[in-house]
Amino acid sequence: MESQRKNYGKALVELGKRRKDIVVLDADLSGSTRTVEFKTAYPERFFNCGIAEQNMMGTAAGLAVGGMTVFASTFAVFATGRAYDQVRQSIAYPDLNVKIVASHAGITVGGDGASHQTMEDIALMNAIPNMTVIVPADGPETYRAVLALADHHGPAYVRMGRSDVPIITSNEDEFKIGKASILRDGNDVALVGVGQMVAPCLLAADALKAKGINARVINLSTIKPLDVGTLEKAARDCGCVVTAEEHNIVSGVGTLVAAALAERCPTPMERVAMQDVFGQSGESDELMREYGLSEKEVIAAAIKVTERKK
Amino acid sequence: MNSINEGRVKELEQRAASLRRHVIKMIFAAGSGHPGGSLSAADIMTALFFEVMDHSPERKDSQDRDHFILSKGHAAPIYYAALAESGYFPVEELVTLRKLHSRLQGHPSRAKTPGVEMSTGSLGQGLSVANGLALALRLQKLDRKVYCLCGDGEMAEGQIWEAAMFASHNHLDNVIAIVDRNGLQIDGRTEDVMALEPLADKWKAFGWNVLFMDGNDMWQVLETLNDARQHKGDPTVIVAKTVKGKGVSFMENNVGFHGKSPNQKEYEQAMRELGGSA
Numbered sequence: 045m046e047s048q049r050k051n052y053g054k055a056l057v058e059l060g061k062r063r064k065d066i067v068v069l070d071a072d073l074s075g076s077t078r079t080v081e082f083k084t085a086y087p088e089r090f091f092n093c094g095i096a097e098q099n100m101m102g103t104a105a106g107l108a109v110g111g112m113t114v115f116a117s118t119f120a121v122f123a124t125g126r127a128y129d130q131v132r133q134s135i136a137y138p139d140l141n142v143k144i145v146a147s148h149a150g151i152t153v154g155g156d157g158a159s160h161q162t163m164e165d166i167a168l169m170n171a172i173p174n175m176t177v178i179v180p181a182d183g184p185e186t187y188r189a190v191l192a193l194a195d196h197h198g199p200a201y202v203r204m205g206r207s208d209v210p211i212i213t214s215n216e217d218e219f220k221i222g223k224a225s226i227l228r229d230g231n232d233v234a235l236v237g238v239g240q241m242v243a244p245c246l247l248a249a250d251a252l253k254a255k256g257i258n259a260r261v262i263n264l265s266t267i268k269p270l271d272v273g274t275l276e277k278a279a280r281d282c283g284c285v286v287t288a289e290e291h292n293i294v295s296g297v298g299t300l301v302a303a304a305l306a307e308r309c310p311t312p313m314e315r316v317a318m319q320d321v322f323g324q325s326g327e328s329d330e331l332m333r334e335y336g337l338s339e340k341e342v343i344a345a346a347i348k349v350t351e352r353k354k
Numbered sequence: 355m356n357s358i359n360e361g362r363v364k365e366l367e368q369r370a371a372s373l374r375r376h377v378i379k380m381i382f383a384a385g386s387g388h389p390g391g392s393l394s395a396a397d398i399m400t401a402l403f404f405e406v407m408d409h410s411p412e413r414k415d416s417q418d419r420d421h422f423i424l425s426k427g428h429a430a431p432i433y434y435a436a437l438a439e440s441g442y443f444p445v446e447e448l449v450t451l452r453k454l455h456s457r458l459q460g461h462p463s464r465a466k467t468p469g470v471e472m473s474t475g476s477l478g479q480g481l482s483v484a485n486g487l488a489l490a491l492r493l494q495k496l497d498r499k500v501y502c503l504c505g506d507g508e509m510a511e512g513q514i515w516e517a518a519m520f521a522s523h524n525h526l527d528n529v530i531a532i533v534d535r536n537g538l539q540i541d542g543r544t545e546d547v548m549a550l551e552p553l554a555d556k557w558k559a560f561g562w563n564v565l566f567m568d569g570n571d572m573w574q575v576l577e578t579l580n581d582a583r584q585h586k587g588d589p590t591v592i593v594a595k596t597v598k599g600k601g602v603s604f605m606e607n608n609v610g611f612h613g614k615s616p617n618q619k620e621y622e623q624a625m626r627e628l629g630g631s632a
Contacts, residue, residue: 067493091489091524099482099516106486109464109471111417116488129476130513134483138464141485330371 045208046183049147052204053078057210060086065306066194067107069116071100076206077117082230097122098213101144102132106116108140109177116142121162121202124169135199136172143193144169150290151323151331152207152240158206158322167240167295169201170268174219176200179297181242181353182209196221197282203239203350205290207328213263224271230258234278234285238264240299241288241316241337248342257350267297271305275316279311284349286314288342290332293317299347312352314345323339360579362405363559363572365580369439369574370400374601376448384452385592389605390612391505392432393538394569394596402501403573406583406614411441416467417440418496421487423472426505426534428613434458438560442469448470449532465613478511479592480504485517499583502531510548515560521589522561529589529599530582532622534569536598539610557591569594602627 059066060082072095074080083090093100104116116123123146133143142145146165153160169177176198186204193200203317213225226251227242231349237245249259259328260278264271264287279285285305287298298315305311318335332338381387403409407420424433431451438445442569443457450456457466461475472483483500491498507512521529533553541547550556554564563585566579575594582590598612601606602624603615618626622632 089493093520094514094516094523096513098479099520102479102482102513102517103489105472106423106483106488107490108486109421109483109582110468110487110494112490130479130482133473133476134479140396141463283600306610327598348469 046211047208048180048183048186048204049076051183052145052188052190053081055187056082057322059086059191060089063113063194065111065113067091067112067114067273069100069104069114070131071097071118071122073097073118076119079117096345097127098130101127102134104142105134105138105140114142115145116238117145117147118147119160120165121160124165124201125162128168132172136174139174139198139306141197143200143202145190145204146297147204148206149203150205150240151292151318151335151337152205152328154206154328155325155332157325161323162190163292163318163323164295165203166267166291167299170300172189174199175268178221178264178265179203179239179267181237181239181263182212184211184215185219188217188266192219192221205240211239212246213242222266222269222271224262224264224266224274226260226274227263228259228261230260231281232258233344233350234260234262234282235346236262236264236278236285236287237276238267238289238291240290244339244342245288247339248346251276251339251343252346257346259346264297267300270300270304272308275301275304276308279309280307284312284353286316286342286349288316291317292320295319312348312349316345358560358576360574362397363576366400366404367573369627370396371601372434372573373400373432373439375628376438377431378602378616378621378628380448380451380623381432381615383449385615386452386494387431388460388613389616390538390598391426391429391534391536393600393602393605394598395429395432395444395503395534397570397575398532398534398594398601399432399436400414401572401579403440405578406574407501411469414442415601417557418498420498422499423484423487423500423502424462424474425502425515426477427474429503430460430462435463437467437469443467444593453621457589462555471522471531477505477508478513481514481517482522484529484531484599485521485526488528489524491528499530502529504531504533506533506535506537506544506550509550509553518557518560518562523607525587527586528591530579531589531591533593533614534596535593536596537605538598538612554593559587563588563590565590565592566590567594569596571601
């Protein structure tokens with residue numbers, strides 16, 4: 045188990061060493077987002093904006109106009125909600141080189157409660173033209189995604205959780221923006237996991253195997269641009285698909301996958317996601333169970349959708 | 355900046371009149387747009403683009419020059435007029451404002467218009483961008499200024515004051531903000547819609563060096579901008595008293611022309627008053 049944030053901090057320090065144009069901003073949460081690692085290593089290129097996320101996004105835009113590659117971090121709920129207009133107008137519309145890397149996304153924020161549990165951030169960022177949207181599944185993938193983004197021109201949003209997650213990818217794996225990875229092969233059902241829901245998909249695949257169902261597990265780490273090719277192939281090979289995300293079912297990744305498949309090869313689907321309700325305080329794992337975001341729901345959805353294709 | 359003399363001031367006043375004529379022509383051709391806030395800022399824009407700032411179209415992709423951010427994005431016509439007459443794109447293109455496939459969008463777009471450094475239009479965002487740009491220049495050890503023209507109405511946006519705090523906290527003395535204090539916004543007088551005064555005290559309280567000028571008096575504009583350039587240690591804001599619609603009698607102090615095109619008769623009169631022909 046390892047946090048994604050820790051890997052983000054590590055990646056920033058590595059980038060700071062490699063490149064002089066890397067600048068990092070935070071809004072009074074540098075200890076939580078782990079931008080503090082960069083601050084310690086390169087204090088002259090770190091700016092704390094205070095609790096002023098809108099100004100942080102505008103400042104990030106200005107730094108990018110001035111030729112810098114900027115990483116701006118805070119909690120996901122503030123990065124995408126509080127500062128939505130600044131992200132849209134000042135970063136995405138002028139197509140600037142600003143990477144918004146947000147932590148504490150989704151319900152796994154835990155005790156802070158619904159005010160801090162964003163389940164609409166992917167929808168918000170995905171709907172903005174020019175924006176690349178990435179949701180890494182674990183720590184190592186976060187590290188590789190951040191390095192890849194530094195070499196990629198344009199605005200991007202990266203979603204990280206608060207809690208430690210199982211390590212399911214390796215630093216030797218290639219990370220390619222826009223490319224989903226197949227973690228396990230199978231032809232009976234495709235389990236498309238996003239972020240913290242990829243690990244439960246792997247557990248579900250184990251359980252399904254015992255029932256004689258061979259599941260293909262896909263880590264859909266780039267939400268935009270969507271890897272339609274891998275999704276379509278999975279739909280054709282398996283004949284049914286389950287999506288799993290720690291995000292609202294309304295305008296979530298399941299919706300995107302469904303739309304992509306509807307146009308190419310309509311396929312029976314089930315979507316595991318937050319059911320359009322606000323969360324509440326609790327421990328991360330309690331909340332995941334409470335809101336139907338565990339391997340149990342993935343297994344149930346897989347069995348249901350497999351029956352539907354018959 | 356060269357030393358100020360009467361001859362040069364006269365030239366710049368003529369240039370400002372020319373920019374104002376472009377503004378009227380563009381908005382009339384488009385059938386929509388914001389004449390009031392373009393005309394109030396015409397003298398400031400002329401001073402910046404034709405005297406104070408070190409810039410040129412050939413160096414638009416270089417950081418080693420002075421920079422400009424139009425926070426009050428609805429004054430795009432005066433910005434485009436200044437850019438065109440500075441050689442960033444042909445003057446003939448100005449009348450394509452707001453037309454389909456034009457490079458001249460209703461509000462400035464960095465991606466579309468040569469010379470436009472930042473997309474603006476959603477108010478209150480330009481100063482944050484100016485700050486970021488100023489930080490980038492400082493990191494690259496470039497002794498250059500970032501000028502940011504703000505509207506007075508947009509002082510009601512909270513982000514302006516977040517940016518004000520950030521600039522003084524970081525001692526961004528390469529940021530020079532100018533508030534086009536024309537006193538009017540869409541729904542009426544600023545003091546009736548959302549009172550701003552004492553505006554200068556607010557900026558002082560946020561740690562800024564505050565200067566004043568009559569923003570429609572070329573001599574004063576040049577002198578004040580020159581003073582602002584000399585100040586070290588803190589960011590500078592110039593509260594520029596201006597007349598909305600300046601230069602066209604029936605648009606002056608007339609809130610009705612915040613965001614409305616003149617009709618044919620009004621267009622002809624405006625052009626005559628600005629020393630041109632319709």
